[in-house]
Amino acid sequence: MSVEKKKTAIGKAVDFAILKRIFVYVKPYKRNFILAVCTTIFLAFLSPVRPILIQYTFDHFVFVPNASMLLIMTFVLVGLLISEALFQFVDSYLTNSLGQKVIKDIRVQLYQHILNLRLKYYDNNPIGMMVTRAVSDIEVIADVFSNGLIVIIGDILKIIVIVVVMFFINYKLTLIALTTIPLLLIATYVFKKSVQKSFQDVRTQVARLNSFVQEHITGMNIIQIFNRENAEYKKFDAINEKHRNANVDSIMAYSIFFPIVEILSSLALALIVWWGGKGVLEGETTIGQLMSFIMFLNMMFRPIRQLADRFNTLQMGMVSSERVLKVLDTVEIIENSGTKEANAIEGKVDFKDVWFAYNDEDWIIKNISFSVNKGETVALVGATGAGKSSIINLLNRFYEYNKGAIVIDGTDVRDYELTSLRKNIGVVLQDVFLFSDTIANNISLNNPEISREKIIEAAKMVGAHEFISNLPGTYDYNVMERGGMLSVGQRQLISFIRAYVYNPKILVLDEATSSIDTESEKLIQNAIDILTKGRTSIVIAHRLATIQKADKIIVMDKGEIIEMGNHQELLKKNGQYKRLFELQFKEDGVV
Secondary structure, eight states, X not given: OOHHHHHHHHHOSOOHHHHHHHGGGGGGGHHHHHHXXXXXXXXXXXXXXXXXXXXXXXXXXITTTOHHHHHHHHHHHHHHHHHHHHXXXXXXXXXXXXXXXXXXXXXHHHHHXXXXXXXXXXXXXXXXXXXXXXXXXXXHXXXXXXXXXXXXXXXXXXXXXXXXXXXXXXXXXXXXXXXXXXXHHHHHHHHHHHHHHHHHHHHHHHHHHHHHHHHHHHTHHHHHHTTOHHHHHHHHHHHHHHHHHHHHHHHHHHHHHHHHHHHHHHHHHHHHHHHHHHHHHHTSSOHHHHHHHHHHHHHHHHHHHHHXXXXXXXXXXXXXXXXXXXXXXXXXXXXXXXXXOOTTOOOOEEEEEEEXXXXXXXXXXXXXXEEEOTTOEXXXXXXXXXSHHHHHHHHXXXXXXXXXEEEETTEEGGGBOHHHHHHTEEEEOSSOOOOSSBHHHHHHTTOTTSOHHHHHHHHHHHTOHHHHHTSTTGGGOBOOGGGTTSOHHHHHHHHHHHHHHHOOSEEEEESTTTTOOHHHHHHHHHHHHHHHTTSEEEEXXXXXXXXXXXXXXXXXXXXXXXXXXXXXXXHHHTSHHHHHHHHHHGGGTOO
């Protein structure tokens, strides 16, 4: 958020444009909202009744003794207290439940939107920030309903009703009671400004903490491998200190404000007792009026004291709403305007003069053209950064190419319905991501159409059934976060089974045999042979031994194709491929 936007967010307690958008989510719960508002208004008018009854009781049944009526009025007051407590319960339940219903819908919509954001968005935004938006910020939005707008309206209405009733009973006592209000309003304004800034800092530091913790716990193995525990601890300590300082600033504001309110309310009470007591002695004020005004004073100061806090809650709800809506308004989405289903594709792929850049015209892919016939295996080789992975990202439409065309079976990939297209392109990545779930669920991804029998059959075909059967719980074994309970090779085999059960027409293998031991490589190479049989396959590999059987090998450098042909043809060319091949195998006596 820019400095200008921060100032705008802090300066506005109520942004009606944001509030209007948030209240769109209230429409399905209109009855709940109306009941909450009605209950809040009713409580505002009900609150002054108790002091009035107490005044009446003292003036008519205590000062002028009447034991039977005193007992009746006592029962009436108890009944009123019970009724007021019940209505307060209903009001609290309605406002809080409304808030929870609204944020549930917002969170579901936000998560659905996040699922559809293209990968470029995640390249530029920390995952921890997204977690903060989807969890912490949305929780703050709930306070707009439970402790924000409706409650503020109720508190203001209650103050107005109490002041009107007080003027009606005794205008002189009312003016005395209100003498400290200007000082209270000044203190409230100063408090509100101080807390607004500190709350904004707190939200910023929470986002920083979430981002840091999420990233560093995920990369804990790197921290420990390179003995960076102390350095990362110091970074975390610095971030945590800023988070603490932001909270301490708000604590300081509260620590100053509430004693001031207590002093002013006590001063007002003392004035009421002095002036009212004098009025009782002079016969201008009754004992009942004096007691009712003491109660009115407490009832009036309590919402005034809370209003500043509630306005800050509302303002923070506005800030969090603005952040969440900003994500919802993000248009980093791959356009799904295609209408053709890809279920019947055969798998012929053509790249025609394709150009691609992540930013502006900093070209990653430059004028790439090649064809893959149905059932063929094409291998992409080249140095890191040559553009190999970008090609498969374009094929899946994780990113959009800038110029040229990518065609499957004669139809541009943009003309296929996006879900249908990706369903028919299987991808096995080098860095396999497994969820904290069972092996079976990681294979099927909880797809009810994939049966346990189909999973086991696929595991046997890939050659992973034996190691899975030896695990505790076999296919119900929980692999924990990111598959931490399995070896790299085992995780890779799981990803092959996952690709196999989805039966894609086109298969993409991105560095699928790197970072694994020789024994696992043999299993995975066998799995590759099974997976690629009869399928159009695009294989990215550093280990050239794994792609010698490919129908076509494409050598890339700096986003361009520099050589193309099969293994033998490229060796005869005596070019970059042969140099790469000799570099990898000369130590083993292969060349």
